[in-house]
Amino acid sequence: xKNKRNMSPDAAIPFYEQLGYLAGASSVGTYSIFFGxxxxxxxxxxxxxxxxxxxxxxxxxxxxxxxxxxxxxxxxDNTKSKYGKSRPWYLRVIIPSIICALLVFWQPAGLNGxxxxxxxxxxxxxxxxxCNTAMAVPDFSYVSYATMNAKSxxxxxxxxxxxxxxxxxxxxxxxFLKISEAFGGGDAYTQAGFLKTIIVFLILYAVxxxxxxxxxxxRVSDIKESGDSAQEKIPVKKTVKSLITNKYWLICTGITxxxxxxxxxxxxxxxxxxxxxxxxxxxxxSITQLYTVTxxxxxxxxxxxxxxxxxxxxxxxxxxxxxxxxxxxxLLANSPMALHIGGVLRGIGFGISSVPTGSILQDSxxxxxxxxxxxxxxxxxxxxxxxxxxxxxxxxxxxxxxxxWGGFVSTASVQAAGAQSAITFMYATFPAILCAGMVxxxxxxxxxxxxxxxxxxxxxxxxxxSKRKQ
Numbered sequence: 001x002k003n004k005r006n007m008s009p010d011a012a013i014p015f016y017e018q019l020g021y022l023a024g025a026s027s028v029g030t031y032s033i034f035f036g037x038x039x040x041x042x043x044x045x046x047x048x049x050x051x052x053x054x055x056x057x058x059x060x061x062x063x064x065x066x067x068x069x070x071x072x073x074x075x076x077d078n079t080k081s082k083y084g085k086s087r088p089w090y091l092r093v094i095i096p097s098i099i100c101a102l103l104v105f106w107q108p109a110g111l112n113g114x115x116x117x118x119x120x121x122x123x124x125x126x127x128x129x130x131c132n133t134a135m136a137v138p139d140f141s142y143v144s145y146a147t148m149n150a151k152s153x154x155x156x157x158x159x160x161x162x163x164x165x166x167x168x169x170x171x172x173x174x175x176f177l178k179i180s181e182a183f184g185g186g187d188a189y190t191q192a193g194f195l196k197t198i199i200v201f202l203i204l205y206a207v208x209x210x211x212x213x214x215x216x217x218x219r220v221s222d223i224k225e226s227g228d229s230a231q232e233k234i235p236v237k238k239t240v241k242s243l244i245t246n247k248y249w250l251i252c253t254g255i256t257x258x259x260x261x262x263x264x265x266x267x268x269x270x271x272x273x274x275x276x277x278x279x280x281x282x283x284x285x286s287i288t289q290l291y292t293v294t295x296x297x298x299x300x301x302x303x304x305x306x307x308x309x310x311x312x313x314x315x316x317x318x319x320x321x322x323x324x325x326x327x328x329x330x331l332l333a334n335s336p337m338a339l340h341i342g343g344v345l346r347g348i349g350f351g352i353s354s355v356p357t358g359s360i361l362q363d364s365x366x367x368x369x370x371x372x373x374x375x376x377x378x379x380x381x382x383x384x385x386x387x388x389x390x391x392x393x394x395x396x397x398x399x400x401x402x403x404x405w406g407g408f409v410s411t412a413s414v415q416a417a418g419a420q421s422a423i424t425f426m427y428a429t430f431p432a433i434l435c436a437g438m439v440x441x442x443x444x445x446x447x448x449x450x451x452x453x454x455x456x457x458x459x460x461x462x463x464x465x466s467k468r469k470q
Contacts, residue, residue: 009220010460013152018159020215021142024090025163027208028139030201031097032164033172034104035128036392037267038194040400043120044410045189047107051408055400057121062393065129066386072137073382074236084218085378086145089138091213097131098202105198107191135209136388140381144362145218148459150452154312157358158303165263165354166299170292172201173267174285188281239379242372248364248447249380255316255441257387259357262434264395265426266327272403273427276415278334291343298351311449312356312363316442319353324435330428353438360445363452370455373465399426 005014013021043054079085103123111119143156176197177188184193243249274284298319307315326345329338365380406422408415415423447455458464 005217007217007219010148010456011152011219012149013147013156017146017216018155020212021146021156022159022163022167023208024139024142024212024216025160026167027090027205027212028135029164029168030172030205030208031101031135032132032392033168033267034101034198034201035124035132036264036396037173037271038176039104039124040268040396041189041271042105042194044400044403046191046194047116047120048410049116049120050404051400051410052404053117054120055397055404057117057124058393058400059397061121061125061129062390064125065133065393066390068129068133069137069382069386070379072133072385073141073379075378076138076141076382077239077376077378078233083213084145086138086142087213087216087218089134090209093131093134094206094209097127097135098206100127100131101198101202102195103127105191105195133385137378137382137385140361140385140388141377142216142218143359144365144375144377144381145220146216147219148366148456150359150363150456151308153359153362154307154356155303157360157362158299158307158355160358161354162296162299165350166292166296169267169288170296171204174288174292176201177271177281178285234374234376236379238374239376242368242374242376243380243383246364246368246371248367248445249361249383251441251445252361252364253383253387255357255438255445256361256384257391258434258437258441260388260391261395261398262391262431264392265399265434266395266431268396268399269423269427272399272408272423273330277420277423277427278336278339280336283336283339287339287343290340291347294344294347295351295354296347298348299354300351302352302355306352307355312360313442313445313448315356316353316360316445317439319349319351320435320438320442321349322352323349324432324439325349327428327431327435330424334424349435360447363447366452366459367447367455370459370464373467398430402426 006012039058040051040054043049044051076085076089079088081088100123104127107116107119139160143153143160146156147153179200180190180193180197181188182193183196184190187193270284270287271281274287275281302315302319310318323346326342326347326349329342329345332338361381361384362377365375365377368380369375402422402425403419406416406419408419408422455464
């Protein structure tokens with residue numbers, strides 16, 4: 001007789017469900033990486049669009065993307081399905097997401113000038129503003145609906161980072177240009193090569209999303225104060241007020257924003273740095289692979305042995321400091337050995353800090369429930385998703401603008417000193433500054449250990465919202 005799942009709100013998540021969520025996080029990460037790491041490379045090196053124009057299109061689109069995140073957050077808060085609130089969206093968005101991604105990387109022959117810019121703007125927004133939002137916000141929200149168990153949330157947060165920051169870079173990022181080169185007849189920057197590579201990874205995305213939908217479950221239903229008002233929908237204004245008066249949510253959103261600005265800037269910059277500063281495009285794959293392997297090792301060690309002992313706050317501080325050193329190292333030396341050592345330090349640092357980063361946002365929303373008496377999981381995670389995409393976009397946009405200001409020429413095999421300096425700034429100096437910012441924010445965060453445990457116990461006993469003891 002099969003053992004039944006423990007569906008209590010504070011249940012520990014079983015291993016097979018953790019693997020299911022790993023599949024889901026990896027599927028969302030795979031789709032997102034198309035429009036983070038490779039979209040600017042595609043626009044500049046394949047379609048030969050001016051980097052300033054391409055970056056401006058991405059930046060302008062984020063205005064609409066921010067609105068769509070908030071709308072999707074509200075949709076999740078009001079979703080009523082036998083599968084839960086977040087889980088059904090892994091399945092619902094598969095087909096439209098594939099169609100829209102193909103439109104981005106397939107442009108009609110002869111399209112140029114104003115028509116090309118319009119096409120790029122429309123297809124990019126369909127793929128990112130609509131489809132990526134419809135998968136990313138539920139993916140962020142799932143951890144809150146899966147369980148209230150703090151340890152399991154830490155594991156799920158670490159698993160999310162494992163999928164997005166380790167598995168996706170190892171499988172997708174480090175192999176994308178190699179596969180594109182094979183499909184492109186020896187040239188990594190052909191439209192046919194890019195399109196066929198996208199198709200390969202879209203199949204992977206669809207399979208992983210389906211696995212996630214079939215395996216995971218939601219255990220935490222809407223928890224509100226008892227009384228007639230508990231059955232009413234919470235107004236948007238009240239939800240927004242709850243979030244902006246939640247100091248921990250603001251800190252966590254700030255950390256998330258810095259993390260993804262860094263990821264957006266460095267993932268795309270590695271290609272440019274390896275080819276035009278270090279002079280060897282093959283370094284992009286080897287540095288990425290070394291970074292991801294060491295990150296995986298550090299993540300597992302931290303998840304099992306470290307975060308439970310020193311707390312989430314201290315884990316983020318230590319990891320971010322190590323990553324900052326790794327990013328700054330190329331400023332001292334850019335030999336292949338130094339670049340690989342820097343990659344190792346970055347991997348260790350992010351492996352350590354990524355474990356709690358994925359769960360502290362959910363803990364801050366639990367604090368909001370305790371403080372105000374109602375849940376803002378959808379809207380709260382929508383802002384987290386927006387910070388994710390805004391950060392990735394800002395990193396990509398900053399790179400595009402830096403290339404333009406530095407005088408980057410996409411058709412030139414050797415770049416001018418100004419372009420090389422701009423690439424180096426985006427690869428080393430800028431990320432080190434962002435890591436320092438994470439350290440500062442983590443110092444302020446103190447929703448950890450016994451404090452969070454007391455809040456969780458108060459919620460279980462009904463001592464929250466207007467009924468909590470002041």
